[in-house]
Amino acid sequence: MNFEIDEDQRDFAKSIDAALGAADLPAAVRAWAEGETGPGRKVWATLTELGVTALAVPEEQDGIGAHPVDLMVALERLGRWNVPGPVAESLAVAPVLLAGDDRAAALASGELITTVAAVGFMPRAVDAHFADLILIASGGEVQEGTAGEAHQSVDLSRKLFDVSASGPTWSGDVDRAVEFGALATAALLIGAGQALLDTSVDYAKQRTQFGRVIGSYQAIKHKLADVHIALELARPLVYGAALSLADAAPETARDVSAAKVAACDAGLLAARSALQTHGAIGFTSEHDLSLWLLRVQALRSAWGDPAAHRRRLLEVLDV
């Protein structure tokens, strides 16, 4: 029994934080929303330098073949920094769908940023305009696709594309890929939720009303304490599910659904509480808070909305 992030994983997380913390992500996300993906592409190049794009790619294909826990550690940080683009899709889902395919090496090297639509949980492909490859997963089959009509997400930095099949078909472990998509999204939500909490705590320590910092009022304290509790209790579900994925355990679907539900709700609580703590300034597009706030709302429905995961959990739960 060893259910803690180890020193290597903590160091890896720190190196991601250092690199992304210096990359001015809010500016890159705002540019992305305007259709200017240049700064975002630089961020993706940084991810490649850090080894993040290679994590889930097997060593035989020039990847790292990392443990799913390592992948979730990285994704939590990417959620923390609000990296734009098909993050869960390219880093966690595509490596499964391209298993044994020569193109996986290009995933690892960052040359082939990939987005994915999966029948059921993810009917549209996010940011297909930016991706080098579009995959469509259905049943046990994977197919190349072409982007159709674009739909704007509530998150201004996300566009969702209808896709149609247009290339060769091969068989792939679609079920496993979908689990990776849902769990990766859960990890992103935990990271985003933590960023929202940290920002709110900082703000509550400096904003003064009625002659006192607002963080000294219980109305704010209890709200932020509840966010802390929700994140602390959701996070172990994410890492527990990563272990189930690693073992291809029979409980994988159950554990991934539990993690996705808990991360969605913790993320939403963090977002709502952050907005209330900030007040009107948090409601402006000028403030960075909105970038995380809207990302959380978008990721809630990505790779299975909470209601769908609750239904699935109860279906597979064996008591």
Place this chain on the structure above:
Amino acid sequence: MDLNFGADAEEFRTEVREFFADNRANFPTQSYDTAEGFEQHRRWDQILFDAGLSVITWPAKYGGRDATLLQWVVYEEEYFRAGAPGRASANGISMLAPTLFSHGSEEQLDRVLPKMASGEEIWAQAWSEPESGSDLASLRSTAIKVDGGWKLNGQKIWSSRAVFGDRAFGLFRSDPQAQRHRGLTYFMFDLKAEGVTVRPIAQLGGDTGFGEIFLDDVFVPDDDVIGAPNEGWKAAMSTSSNERGMSLRSPARFLAPAERLVAAWKANPDPVFTDRVADAWIKAQAYRLHTFGTVTRVAGGGELGAESSVTKVFWSDLDVEIHQTALDLRGSDGELADSWTEGYLFALGGPIYAGTNEIQRNIIAERLLGLPRESQGQAR
């Protein structure tokens, strides 16, 4: 990272599972908050003690078996999976014993712990006073030094197990000049001693789960002071951190009823309840995995601090949620008294005892998030 219990823990699981299967007939059938039920529970403690299964994490010389925290988790999983009832001795085992291990003398450990483990002495807590609930440091009961010991005076309230229990522990003001948490001394005292009167208080479900203790010149020998006189607050805080921490509430306590709830829903899967039933199980599982993180950290030499406030709020709210959902699921039969309503009433106390959830949220905000303390309001 891994979630493997290992061969030792699994072997231990088998032993414990067989023990509970063989001892089903010995499970107490009545609440420990009734006279008859209390004696059933005392016998149950003795049976557990004889099998070396009463206080497994304690050293063997006090009746334990030096079990690891992981073995404790396994033990608790089997305990609640078998449907065995909560322990009447929990106040002593989870609150007083950890304090004694940290602050007690060798003599106190030898004298108190084995009888606590066997159920020969069942302990009540004596924390709150009528004017000192969440603000425990404002307490007024006094201890005056006399030859060979102390004289205790005052009033304690909401003392769990005080009605049928044998002994109690709590804080008394030994230095009337000192302010608040300074000048308090931690005492153990006999509930049958001269000058002690216990008035039973019926709880909302009808059982006399707690009592009011009146102390009128009760003599307590020096041997029953834990730690140094006037240094009781420090010792008490280690107790309350244990009371609030994982030692009192194992994940199995919530996963077992959550699984029963899911089974009840599956027998009649009303989609209206899908979300609440799923969430009950998800949260119970979250608490279980969170505990494994704690087990790992403690095994590596780490300590439980303010983070026990995080789990206290979580499990106490979850317990209410599981039981409320179970009652609502039954529709018009929801009010019919049975083990679910009994569990519900028990769960309702969780957000209050061991430090209310409001106090816990203050602790989380101030000690974990670093938010400033609230300035003092005007007293009435």
